[in-house]
Amino acid sequence: MPKSKFYGNLNGQLIDYSVKQRADLFQDRGLAYGHGLFESILLYNAELPLLERHLLRLCRDAHKLGIPIQFERVEQYLKQLVEVLESDAVGKGVLKIIVTAGVGGRGYQSPEVTDPSIICLYSPVPEDMDRQRGEGIAVRYSEHRLPYNSALAGIKHLNRLDQVLARREWDCADYQDGLMFTDANQLIESISANVFLKNASGDWLTPRLDVAGVSGVMRSLLLEEIFPACQIPVAVVEVSSGELALCQELFVCNSIRGLVAVTSVHNSQNKPVKSLPIGEQTLMLRSKLVEKYPHYQ
Amino acid sequence: MPKSKFYGNLNGQLIDYSVKQRADLFQDRGLAYGHGLFESILLYNAELPLLERHLLRLCRDAHKLGIPIQFERVEQYLKQLVEVLESDAVGKGVLKIIVTAGVGGRGYQSPEVTDPSIICLYSPVPEDMDRQRGEGIAVRYSEHRLPYNSALAGIKHLNRLDQVLARREWDCADYQDGLMFTDANQLIESISANVFLKNASGDWLTPRLDVAGVSGVMRSLLLEEIFPACQIPVAVVEVSSGELALCQELFVCNSIRGLVAVTSVHNSQNKPVKSLPIGEQTLMLRSKLVEKYPHYQ
Numbered sequence: 001m002p003k004s005k006f007y008g009n010l011n012g013q014l015i016d017y018s019v020k021q022r023a024d025l026f027q028d029r030g031l032a033y034g035h036g037l038f039e040s041i042l043l044y045n046a047e048l049p050l051l052e053r054h055l056l057r058l059c060r061d062a063h064k065l066g067i068p069i070q071f072e073r074v075e076q077y078l079k080q081l082v083e084v085l086e087s088d089a090v091g092k093g094v095l096k097i098i099v100t101a102g103v104g105g106r107g108y109q110s111p112e113v114t115d116p117s118i119i120c121l122y123s124p125v126p127e128d129m130d131r132q133r134g135e136g137i138a139v140r141y142s143e144h145r146l147p148y149n150s151a152l153a154g155i156k157h158l159n160r161l162d163q164v165l166a167r168r169e170w171d172c173a174d175y176q177d178g179l180m181f182t183d184a185n186q187l188i189e190s191i192s193a194n195v196f197l198k199n200a201s202g203d204w205l206t207p208r209l210d211v212a213g214v215s216g217v218m219r220s221l222l223l224e225e226i227f228p229a230c231q232i233p234v235a236v237v238e239v240s241s242g243e244l245a246l247c248q249e250l251f252v253c254n255s256i257r258g259l260v261a262v263t264s265v266h267n268s269q270n271k272p273v274k275s276l277p278i279g280e281q282t283l284m285l286r287s288k289l290v291e292k293y294p295h296y297q
Numbered sequence: 298m299p300k301s302k303f304y305g306n307l308n309g310q311l312i313d314y315s316v317k318q319r320a321d322l323f324q325d326r327g328l329a330y331g332h333g334l335f336e337s338i339l340l341y342n343a344e345l346p347l348l349e350r351h352l353l354r355l356c357r358d359a360h361k362l363g364i365p366i367q368f369e370r371v372e373q374y375l376k377q378l379v380e381v382l383e384s385d386a387v388g389k390g391v392l393k394i395i396v397t398a399g400v401g402g403r404g405y406q407s408p409e410v411t412d413p414s415i416i417c418l419y420s421p422v423p424e425d426m427d428r429q430r431g432e433g434i435a436v437r438y439s440e441h442r443l444p445y446n447s448a449l450a451g452i453k454h455l456n457r458l459d460q461v462l463a464r465r466e467w468d469c470a471d472y473q474d475g476l477m478f479t480d481a482n483q484l485i486e487s488i489s490a491n492v493f494l495k496n497a498s499g500d501w502l503t504p505r506l507d508v509a510g511v512s513g514v515m516r517s518l519l520l521e522e523i524f525p526a527c528q529i530p531v532a533v534v535e536v537s538s539g540e541l542a543l544c545q546e547l548f549v550c551n552s553i554r555g556l557v558a559v560t561s562v563h564n565s566q567n568k569p570v571k572s573l574p575i576g577e578q579t580l581m582l583r584s585k586l587v588e589k590y591p592h593y594q
């Protein structure tokens with residue numbers, strides 16, 4: 001595998017350093033305003049396990065931002081890229097799709113006819129992914145708060161400065177993710193994943209995402225398929241930082257890492273809040289996920 | 298002037314459709330996360346009247362986002378572009394600078410060493426600018442609310458979906474801007490400008506921007522130079538929608554349009570809230586602005 005090679009396409013045209021690029025991208029509303037969305041999709045043995053969920057979410061949420069895209073078109077561009085990767089014997093990695101409102105409009109005003117930019121980019125799987133899945137991770141409370149924004153809540157849009165600022169709060173290797181809260185100390189998600197916890201009463205919960213947060217594809221899969229298959233009830237509710245501090249099991253999830261147990265929690269002053277074992281039901285849920293989707297083993 | 302020509306540079310290299318572009322831009326943190334900032338600078342008779350204010354704000358706020366840039370470097374790239382425009386006899390327009398955190402980092406994590414992308418783009422002045430300056434504009438209350446975000450308040454960053462969504466609330470020509478409020482009905486700014494008003498008691502006010510909004514260059518100029526030169530006191534305070542509804546004079550301002558009177562206000566159901574004449578003190582402030590900076594005549 002040629003490590004340094006760059007794999008990507010823009011509206012189905014391969015992106016190549018040796019090929020002319022559209023100067024349009026400099027004027028793209030994705031760069032100018034973050035007027036767009038993205039998906040990060042696991043590529044495993046040349047398969048995209050949750051492709052349909054990703055594309056359904058992408059198309060649904062793109063319309064909320066005034067970006068009309070067709071499921072089939074994005075799927076086609078993605079598959080073109082997978083073929084190129086296959087021919088180079090690259091079967092594992094992350095495919096990122098960025099869909100923007102393209103070029104046009106007058107300032108913030110959206111274009112009358114939107115010609116979206118659909119960009120697909122390949123990157124290798126995160127180096128420490130296997131270790132995270134096996135051993136769990138340490139997380140830290142983020143000082144930076146997620147703002148209330150019901151119009152944007154749930155959408156995996158390109159306005160990600162909150163996550164960037166939260167991630168800038170530490171630069172050591174002690175933590176693998178940060179937990180993010182609202183001003184009212186409601187837990188929403190981690191910087192790059194959704195969160196599930198088993199509270200002190202033994203009930204499984206995951207935060208509501210109606211005022212902030214990204215409604216993740218893996219979160220939906222767990223709620224709709226994996227928890228039911230394990231016959232474990234789970235509720236989508238407001239989760240306070242107090243409830244979090246007393247939880248018995250805790251894990252984060254996204255469509256790249258799958259389900260990753262949290263084994264230690266620190267606050268934003270880097271003081272330990274609690275240590276947790278990888279819980280029995282967390283293991284049961286992960287086994288069921290891997291049984292149905294071996295891509296996440 | 299060749300109307301269809303595209304003028305811009307990336308890190309000082311002219312952007313040309315006939316020249317190879319860096320595929321890097323597809324992986325730029327500006328596109329991925331909106332990890333960057335921008336400035337819109339008036340070009341008038343080959344001069345950039347508020348250049349120093351723009352560059353000082355840009356460099357100050359870039360550091361808040363972990364993007365180290367030098368004033369002189371940005372200035373040099375801008376002046377390169379102005380020279381190209383001059384040689385094509387283009388003396389008027391808008392120069393937009395986009396500065397991003399460049400390529401790198403791991404996901405949301407910022408790169409250890411940041412190599413910023415500095416993009417300069419030319420566009421013509423807005424078509425209706427002269428009419429707006431002369432006749433004033435009609436504005437509309439935006440339904441979409443600005444979220445509280447003290448870490449990002451004031452910064453002209455690339456996360457602009459709030460403005461994009463607010464601007465999508467109407468598509469007729471009846472309004473030229475929208476007023477934006479917090480959830481608590483505090484007035485913050487308009488979609489693309491700052492706001493000043495003379496309240497029912499005759500006091501001039503402009504909203505505080507410590508929880509939301511962009512701290513505009515023209516707003517600073519008015520507060521620091523123009524109001525004092527006119528011997529008109531002005532206060533930076535919380536402004537409620539109630540105070541707005543009773544105001545005697547109202548104008549918006551930014552570094553492209555200068556100072557533009559608001560002559561009619563509608564609510565988000567498009568019902569008229571009030572009509573205003575272009576007030577005496579608004580005219581005095583604008584005269585003083587034009588006297589000091591004829592670029593805004």
